[in-house]
Amino acid sequence: DIQMTQSPSSLSASVGDRITITCRASQSISSYLNWYQQKPGKAPKLLIYAASILQSGVPSRFSGSGSGTDFTLTISSLQPEDFATYYCQQSYSTPALTFGGGTKVEIK
Amino acid sequence: QVQLVESGGGVVQPGRSLRLSCAASGFIFSNYGMHWVRQAPGKGLEWVAVIWYDGSKKYYADSVKGRFTISRDNSKNTLYLQMNSLRAEDTAVYYCARADSFGDYFYFDYWGQGTLVTISS
Numbered sequence: 001d002i003q004m005t006q007s008p009s010s011l012s013a014s015v016g017d018r019i020t021i022t023c024r025a026s027q028s029i030s031s032y033l034n035w036y037q038q039k040p041g042k043a044p045k046l047l048i049y050a051a052s053i054l055q056s057g058v059p060s061r062f063s064g065s066g067s068g069t070d071f072t073l074t075i076s077s078l079q080p081e082d083f084a085t086y087y088c089q090q091s092y093s094t095p096a097l098t099f100g101g102g103t104k105v106e107i108k
Numbered sequence: 109q110v111q112l113v114e115s116g117g118g119v120v121q122p123g124r125s126l127r128l129s130c131a132a133s134g135f136i137f138s139n140y141g142m143h144w145v146r147q148a149p150g151k152g153l154e155w156v157a158v159i160w161y162d163g164s165k166k167y168y169a170d171s172v173k174g175r176f177t178i179s180r181d182n183s184k185n186t187l188y189l190q191m192n193s194l195r196a197e198d199t200a201v202y203y204c205a206r207a208d209s210f211g212d213y214f215y216f217d218y219w220g221q222g223t224l225v226t227i228s229s
Contacts, residue, residue, distance in 0.1 A: 034215045036153075043203055043219035044153065050213040087153055091214040095167045097143070097207075099153040 002026050002093045004100035006086075012108040017078045021103045023071045023088035032092035035064055035073045038102075039084045047086075048073065075105075083107055110134040110218045112204050117223030124194055130187040130204030130220055138162070138182040141207040143216065144189050146200035146225075154200075157189065158207070172198075194227045201225075 003026035013019050023033065031051035036044035046055045048064035051071055061076045075082055088100040116128040130142070144156040157168045157178040166178050177190040187204050201224050205216035 032213060036216075038153075043221055044216070045219075046215055046217050049215040050210055053210065053213075055217070089153075089215070094214060095141075095158040095165075096169065097155055097158075097214060097216070099155065102152045 002029060002090050002098060004088055004090055004098060006088055006100035006103050008103060010104040010106060012106045013078050014108045015078055015080055019075050019078055021073045021086055023100050025069045025090055028068045029090045029092035031067045032090055033071045034089040034091060036087045036089065037084045044087060112218055112220035114202065114204055114220040114223040117225045119226045119228055120194055121229050122195060122227055125192045126194065126225060128189040128202055128223060132185045137185040142180060142187045143205045143207055144178060145203045145205055148200045196227050199225060199227045
């Protein structure tokens with residue numbers, strides 16, 4: 001099974017900061033990587049698929065990059081509504097689309 | 109608009125059974141593979157099961173294999189998860205999710221609001 005490891009597990013940042021979250025796969029997954037945002041008590045929301053393609057309606061301050069085993073999610077200027085938990089998901093080893101452990105972004 | 113509405117959660121004793129439902133609307137249900145994903149309290153997301161658009165194939169996480177059964181009724185636009193021999197570690201919010209794709213790249217573009225399953229004596 002492909003293991004997905006996110007780092008950090010949590011971070012504190014201020015509005016306007018640029019932040020980067022990393023996701024590492026236990027083996028190469030090409031660009032088969034998705035990112036989701038989850039707010040407390042809510043379902044996850046798709047942000048990015050195929051490592052770098054922004055889902056329709058997602059603000060352009062979100063971006064994704066990487067291929068192979070190392071991926072990043074960047075928020076260029078953190079907004080109040082961006083404080084949430086972020087998950088990566090591999091879609092290389094289908095049909096089990098496994099998730100990373102999550103990164104909680106908190107207000108500093 | 110696309111909607112997925114789960115139901116059927118509740119409190120059940122260990123070893124008992126429960127069936128979850130996910131009612132879909134706003135899209136052609138029979139065109140999409142569907143998944144169940146769960147989230148234990150305070151924990152991350154765990155993929156549980158998938159069923160092909162026509163019900164022809166089903167796959168499960170090792171943690172639920174042999175105990176859970178995913179199914180669908182395309183005439184009723186409804187996805188199901190039959191959960192047997194429930195354990196304390198099955199306690200979680202269960203989400204249904206629609207799988208869409210961009211070429212070979214699959215992702216979950218719509219999720220239900222989740223239904224809480226609590227296993228407790």
